[in-house]
Amino acid sequence: MSTANVGHTCAARLKCLAIAFYYISYLTVETFSLSLKERTKLKGLLEIVSSAAEFEHIPIRHHEDALLRRIYERLPVKLEAVDYNSPHFKTFLLLQAHFTRMNLPADLAIDQKSVLTRVSNLLSACVDVMSSNSYLNALGAMDLSQMCVQAVWDSDSALRQIPYFDSDVISRCQDAGVTTVYDIMELEDEQRNSLLKLDDKQM
Amino acid sequence: MACSSHIHSRARVARFVNAYPNMELEYTLDNAEDLTAGEPVTMAVTLTRDVDEGEDVEQIADAARYPGTKLVNWWLVVGDHASRALYGIKKVTVKESLKTKLSFTLPQGSHRLKLYLICDSYIGKPNLIVERDTRRLRDM
Numbered sequence: 001m002s003t004a005n006v007g008h009t010c011a012a013r014l015k016c017l018a019i020a021f022y023y024i025s026y027l028t029v030e031t032f033s034l035s036l037k038e039r040t041k042l043k044g045l046l047e048i049v050s051s052a053a054e055f056e057h058i059p060i061r062h063h064e065d066a067l068l069r070r071i072y073e074r075l076p077v078k079l080e081a082v083d084y085n086s087p088h089f090k091t092f093l094l095l096q097a098h099f100t101r102m103n104l105p106a107d108l109a110i111d112q113k114s115v116l117t118r119v120s121n122l123l124s125a126c127v128d129v130m131s132s133n134s135y136l137n138a139l140g141a142m143d144l145s146q147m148c149v150q151a152v153w154d155s156d157s158a159l160r161q162i163p164y165f166d167s168d169v170i171s172r173c174q175d176a177g178v179t180t181v182y183d184i185m186e187l188e189d190e191q192r193n194s195l196l197k198l199d200d201k202q203m
Numbered sequence: 204m205a206c207s208s209h210i211h212s213r214a215r216v217a218r219f220v221n222a223y224p225n226m227e228l229e230y231t232l233d234n235a236e237d238l239t240a241g242e243p244v245t246m247a248v249t250l251t252r253d254v255d256e257g258e259d260v261e262q263i264a265d266a267a268r269y270p271g272t273k274l275v276n277w278w279l280v281v282g283d284h285a286s287r288a289l290y291g292i293k294k295v296t297v298k299e300s301l302k303t304k305l306s307f308t309l310p311q312g313s314h315r316l317k318l319y320l321i322c323d324s325y326i327g328k329p330n331l332i333v334e335r336d337t338r339r340l341r342d343m
Contacts, residue, residue: 038287101268113270120273120323124294127278136282136289145323151268158327161223163215163267180328181223184216196216 022121028052032129038137040130042154043077045140049126050092054118058087058094058111067105071097076153091115099153119148159184169196222265224275225253226297228320228331240311246291248279250320251300260298264324273324280319281307290316 035048065084072082075096083089094112097104104112123145130138143154150161158180159165159173172195178184184192229249238244252260264273274296281291291307320331 098268116270124323127292127294131280131289131292134289136280136284136287138289138292139280139282139319139321142278142321142323143326146326149264149266149269149273149324150326151266152326154326156326158325161325161327162219164212165216181220182225182328185220192216193213196212 022125024121024125025053028054028122029125029129032126036126036130036133036135038133038135040135040137040140042140042144045126045144046077046095047079047092049119049122049141049144050088050095052088052118052122054122055087055091055115058090058115060085060087060090061107067108068093071102071104071108074102075100095119095148098151099147101151116148120145123148164196172197219265221258222261223325224261224322225328226277226320226322226331227251227253228318228333230318230333238309241308243306243308246281246305246307246318247302248305248318249300249302250277250295250297252297254299262296262298266324275325276323278319278321278323279303279305280321281305282317282319283314284317285315 031051031053032048035044035051037044040048068084068090072078072084072093075093077096079089079092090111094104094108094115097108098112098116123141126141126144127138130141146152147154152160157170157174159170159178162181162184165173173179173184176191176195178187178195187195227250229251231247232238233245233247254260262275264275266273277295277297279291279293279295280289282289290309291305293303293305295301295303315334318333320333322330
């Protein structure tokens with residue numbers, strides 16, 4: 001049997017498993033199965049996961065479109081078709097705002113929290129759908145999961161995950177050749193404090 | 204005079220750094236020298252968290268900006284980067300250590316297999332990629 005056949009027979013079974021394990025809608029699994037391709041990259045994944053039926057309830061408030069437009073202009077990943085009245089487009093936007101760590105007004109912060117509490121299970125379902133088709137780019141959905149949990153972009157320094165490590169601290173670390181979290185672990189207290197500017201003398 | 208907010212932030216940094224997983228990965232492939240296309244291949248994998256003696260193993264992700272608690276999961280993936288094919292996958296959680304098996308079948312031809320260990324909660328070094336030599340499979 002070829003791998004393509006193996007993938008095909010497993011796909012139907014995995015759809016049921018995804019629904020049972022992750023409590024996600026059958027419609028969503030159908031959408032994922034139809035949309036996720038062998039060459040779907042991060043941008044595509046972000047768009048596909050945002051299209052899940054689970055995000056239909058994300059509210060679009062009166063006159064919110066102007067605010068969403070201003071936020072979208074500051075985000076790196078753009079779409080060909082923009083719809084400020086779509087909860088799915090809003091989800092796409094709130095996820096990017098999370099990776100960028102943008103400060104949001106209270107209403108939008110609540111919506112973002114609601115997106116984030118659902119997104120991990122949906123990404124696990126993406127991994128299952130892609131791996132059942134033997135697509136190695138399931139690795140992309142795993143990257144996206146890390147990005148959602150840590151509020152970072154995949155291209156960011158790993159140091160950005162550490163509390164208090166803002167861009168100034170990170171650039172001081174990089175100048176000192178400190179690039180990984182393990183490097184931070186190995187530092188002497190004095191050097192760590194000076195990179196973090198936590199030296200008491202500087203008070 | 205020590206500033207209490209600095210002491211607090213130092214402790215917070217230390218907490219993250221200690222929770223950040225350092226995973227060791229070992230594997231063996233049954234009959235590695237004599238694989239046949241289309242027949243099940245079994246890979247035995249051992250994962251071990253590198254922790255200091257007496258230290259508790261943290262299984263909840265340290266993720267200040269993520270709502271709720273996130274249990275750290277790991278994906279083990281066997282694939283071939285060149286052909287973009289994924290052959291085997293398993294999702295696991297690891298306390299101190301874990302022994303598990305991955306079963307998969309390979310099509311005919313040569314494969315440059317990679318074993319990926321991918322964490323669902325942290326970017327960077329916890330994610331490991333191990334490359335094997337090219338395997339030429341016996342035809343069915």
